[in-house]
Amino acid sequence: MSKDLRESEAASLDNEVLSLLGRHVSVRKFRPDPVSEEQLEAIIQAAQMASTSSNVQAYSVIAVTDPALKSELAALAGNQAYVAECPVFLVWCADLYRLREAAKPHLGGAATYEDSAENFIIATVDTALAAQNAAVAAESLGLGIVYIGGLRNKIAEVAERLGLPELVYPLFGMCLGYPDQSPALRPRLPLPAVLHRDRYDAGETVRQVKAYDATMSEYLRKRTGGAKDTPWSAIMADRLAEPIRLHMKDFLQGKGFLRR
Amino acid sequence: MSKDLRESEAASLDNEVLSLLGRHVSVRKFRPDPVSEEQLEAIIQAAQMASTSSNVQAYSVIAVTDPALKSELAALAGNQAYVAECPVFLVWCADLYRLREAAKPHLGGAATYEDSAENFIIATVDTALAAQNAAVAAESLGLGIVYIGGLRNKIAEVAERLGLPELVYPLFGMCLGYPDQSPALRPRLPLPAVLHRDRYDAGETVRQVKAYDATMSEYLRKRTGGAKDTPWSAIMADRLAEPIRLHMKDFLQGKGFLRR
Secondary structure (H helix, E strand, C coil), rough: CCCCCHHHHCCCCCCCHHHHCCCCCCCEEEECCCHHHHHHHHHHHHCCCCCCCHHHEEEEEEECCCHHHHHHHHCCCCCCHHHCCEEEEEEEECCHHHHHHHHHHCCCCCCCCCCCCCHHHHHHHHHHEEEEEHHHHHHCCCCCCEEHHHHHCCCHHHHCCCCCCCCCEEEEEEEECCCCCCCCCCCCCCCHHHHEEEEHHHHHHHHHHHHHHHHHHHHHHCCCCCCCCCCHHHHHHHHHHHCCCCCHHHHHCCCCCCCC | CCCCCCHHHHCCCCCHHHHHHHCCCCCCEEECCCCHHHHHHHHHHHHHHHCCCCHHCCCCEECCCCCCHHHHHHCCCCCCCHHHHCCEEEEEEEHHHHHHHHHHEEEHCCCCCCCHHHHHHHHHHHHHHHHHHHHHHHHCCCCCCCCEHHHHHHHHHHHHHHCCCCCCEEEEEEECCEEEECCCCCCCCCCHHHECCCCHHHHHHHHHHHHHHHHHHHHHHHHHHCCCCCCHHHHHHHCCCCCCCCCCHHHHHHHHCCCC
């Protein structure tokens, strides 16, 4: 099969990459089969090729394979069993520590701005872009993934356990392994809810929620054999009313982020 | 060509997706050829399939094709000509506005937490994951992209010009179009600088910078015909010493983010 997809399929909207992206589902049950070292390295190398702001590459990823450590992290993430069960658990960290240490010898005591909201955003975005490339790469290899935001539940404990220095914070985890389930695709918001033309259309984005509420009620009804059909907007209301992870700002400022 | 890459190439580390991810370069010169509506929709639909925290889908994207508006945004982004020249300029926005408006009818006045650092992170990450899927999708169609962080230079003006309501902020732009240049791949940090095992290795990540400094000096020397060879760590030092975008925290808090 030709590797040069750019030339061979440029004109078509029906290519393998779009098809792969369109099939994404989060996987929460994994076969015990290992992920090879070669696979892991190919996935992280693909992650590294993602865009990065001014080439700062402000992220690190910790591949956790030690079973005891995976179990601890599973507990800290809110008892999500798949964190312990997946063969490799990746902890994606926004990382300005390496940057500051690398810069130090050149600075001669000049003031620096690692602690700005801007640099926090840069590190967070760099990490997310790399992680999403990793997700796509993993799925291209037949592996499944799920992002674990629950890693921020007890973020100080996670950071301590993984030895994260100042200016490094765990943004999310990612389970990696061969899927032992085939979840149904989850419908997304209608395209006009997220895609605006030349100007933000506040009325349209909110109007589109009605159609999505119906879609998601139907999806839930099917998945639960009729037991649940809560509309999306009601689920979102519960979510917004939940005081989750209010420790984040203090934690981040303690790590040297977001101080100005 | 089979669409089921997952089955046909699962065992191989040499597949079209890894190859595409590994070829990524930022494109800053575009042919005038248009991006079709079908291409744009396929790209945004691929973006929508990225993972999203608890299905909040906390992002919007504004496709800017109006030439006058593109020129204005190019100027606001620091006179980056390619923002005006690309046929479609995407403005990726973290968006908690739609979520709050959708939730409102269900809340009966209950307290909500859109203004927490946690929800800021969720919206920012959701946006970045979707954008990276869009980047990969675009490249699979033979298009080129470049992220435009410069959109945060004059972020208040950009937000005003695009009509962004409270709880929406422009995270970055993305030029989209057919490449009119073939930039060389930019080398990334050595794998051991970013990939840690079971625990963050502060010594190793900093040690790896030395090797990368040499790599990047060589890369610059080649690209500039010997005129430049500044090591990466020195460039990073200049960057950290630059007081860029110190308005971000105030701007974000003014938009309703990061207040606690």
